[in-house]
Amino acid sequence: MLIIRRILHGSSAAALLLVPALPSAAVAAAPGDAPPPGVVGGERLGAAGVQVAAGAPALPKDLTGKSWVVADAGSGEVLASFNAHAKLPPASTLKMLFADTVLPRFQASEVHKVAWSELQGMGAGSSLVGIKEDLDYKVEDLWRGVFLSSGNDAVHVLANMNGGVAKTVADMQERAERLQALDTHVVSPDGYDMDGQVTSAYDLTLFARAGLRNADFRAYCATRWAQFPGAVDKKTGQRGSFGIANTDRLLGTYPGLIGVKNGYTTNAGATYTGAAERDGRTLLVTVMHPDNSTKVYDEAAALLDWGFTAAGKTTPVGALAEDRAAPQEQSAPAAPAARPVADRPDAAAAPDAGRAATRRPPGRARRPGRRWGCARRSRRRAAAAAGAAPPGRPAGSLLDRRAGAGAVRQAALRPVRRARRTARVANGGSTSRATRRDSERGAGPRLLAGSSQARRWQTCPAMCSSSSRKPSPRQSRASRSARTASGSPQVP
Incomplete structure (x- = not known):
């Protein structure tokens, strides 16, 4: 009954006669639903109903989404689809296009002071x-607010940084056309319900694929938890923070999931685009407006399972269009992003977690007698003294000038230090720091008046004197040298 209802929704009652003769995994479009010429991605993607190759594994049952797509992010093959080009409201999944458009334009460390005007114009209930x-x-932090909390306030601040909401909408529309996402019409950068704002499951899949090629985009959408800057405490004057969590329910629960974005509005219902990686293959799934908003994750997970089973065993029914401005070699999927530090709840308690990246590689033995990194520092100092740029840094940097000045200063001090050591030895002194320290202390240690140590010193100076303690090997050698120089007999 589910298949019959879907085909009727596709618009032809004649399809009812074809259902009993076709398996559920290969429902064909009705004769009256011929796709328009020149459909992006292939003619079959423009047809209504389920599109899947004959002989493919059976599709999941009870799929209620009005539109969905299963595609391979690496090859661009569309393995199966249902009303792929149906134009529907996008909800917050449109933020993928916003991020793909605006994310490369600002440095992550850039600081922006938010103005009152930048927080205006958001829809009610955003x-x-x-x-x-x-x-x-x-x-x-603003991008984490976009990806994790789906914050429309973060979108509007970034849009104003980009030149304003109107300019950002125009930029997003231009970017969609370059990606050949021709079903998309952008009215609001945050995906809020607006008249005329539509997209399709096919276009959302294009946005996700393009965004995942950006390492920052990939890291943000894979972040499960982060600290977000809060307000300033009026009593202490200190600025606090609070935790935000990713609203993607499959992130951390579905094996291999790497993002991407979910959304919900009253008009659009639930929308979701997810990407998962398994055995070196990355699949993309988009589901739009199922019967129940909670089913969007179940249906997406079921389609991902089907996709990993069918990949490499079924003939594709279409293809994801390539970016018109990008070279063909960029069609390969991006490398998996490292798990962000903010992805762990204990990230705030581990400020030096990033030091792990500079530790000794596993399996490489430590060089005996030397600390790791000493050779590197020696090479840099030598290069700085010679006037060359140290390895790993551009020439003329501030660090180079500091290293060069330090090397020159150390070289100038070496003859002075050598002369001082020679003079001390010639005068019968010792170069041992321990010996010089003991000689400076005098007959006894410096004790706090009235302390228990001072009372013991007054009772039995011989027991508390530094000479009664067992000397270190360096002190013993220094003492023997001093006694030899003074002619005193040596005690074995």
């Missing part, structure tokens, strides 16, 4: 991350 006016925010 999802917010909690940005406050007249406070500074890093760009990377």
Whole structure:
């Protein structure tokens, strides 16, 4: 009954006669639903109903989404689809296009002070991350607010940084056309319900594929938890922070999931695009407007399972269009992003977690008698003294000038230090720091008046004197040298 209802929704009652003769995994479009000429991605993707190759594994049952697509992110092959080009409201999944358009334009460490005007114009009931006016925010924090909390306030701040909401909408529309996402019409950068704002499951899959080629995009959408800057405490004057969690319910629960974005509005219902990686293959799944908003994750997970089973065993029914401005070699999937530090709840308690990247590689033995990194520092100092740029840094940097000045200063001090050591030895002194320290202390240690150690010293100086303690090997050698120089007999 589910298949019959879907085909009727596709628009032809004649399809009812074809259902009993076709398996559920290969429902064909009705004769009256011929695709328009020149459909992006292939003619079959423009047809209504389920599109899947004959002989493919059976599709999951009870799929209720009005539109969905299963595609290989690496090859661009569309393995199966249902009303792939149906134009529907996008909800917050449109933020993938926003991020793909605006993300490369700002440095993650850039700091921006939010103005009151940048938080205006958001729709009623918008999802917010909690940005406050007249406070500074890093760009990377704003993007976490976009990806994790789906914050429309973060979107509007970034859009204003980009030149305004109207300019950002125009940029997004231009980017969609370059990606050949021709079903998309952008009205609001955050995906809020607006008249005429539509997209398709096919276009959302294009946005996700393009965005995942950006390492920052990939890292943000894979982040499960992060700290977000809060307001300033009026009593202490200190700025606090609070935790935000990714609203993607499959992230961390579906094996191999790497993002991408979910969304929900009253008009659009639930929408979701997810990407998962398994055995070196990355699949993309988009589901739009199922019967129940909670089913969007179940249906996406079921389609991902089917895709990993069918990949390499079924003939594709279409292809994902390539970016018109990008070279063909960029069609390969991006390398998996390292798990972000902010992905762990204990990230705030581990400020030096990034030091792990500079540790000794596993399996490489430590050089005996030397600390790791000494050779590198020696090479840099030698290069600085010679006037060359140290390895790993551009020539003329501030660090080079400091290293060069330090090397020159150390070289100038070496003859002076050598002369001082020679003079001390000639005068019968010792070069041992321990010996010089003991000689400076005098007959007894410096004790606090009235302390228990001072009372013991007064009772039995011989027991508390530094000479009664067992000397270190360096002190013993220095003492023997001093007694030999003075003619005193040596005690074995």
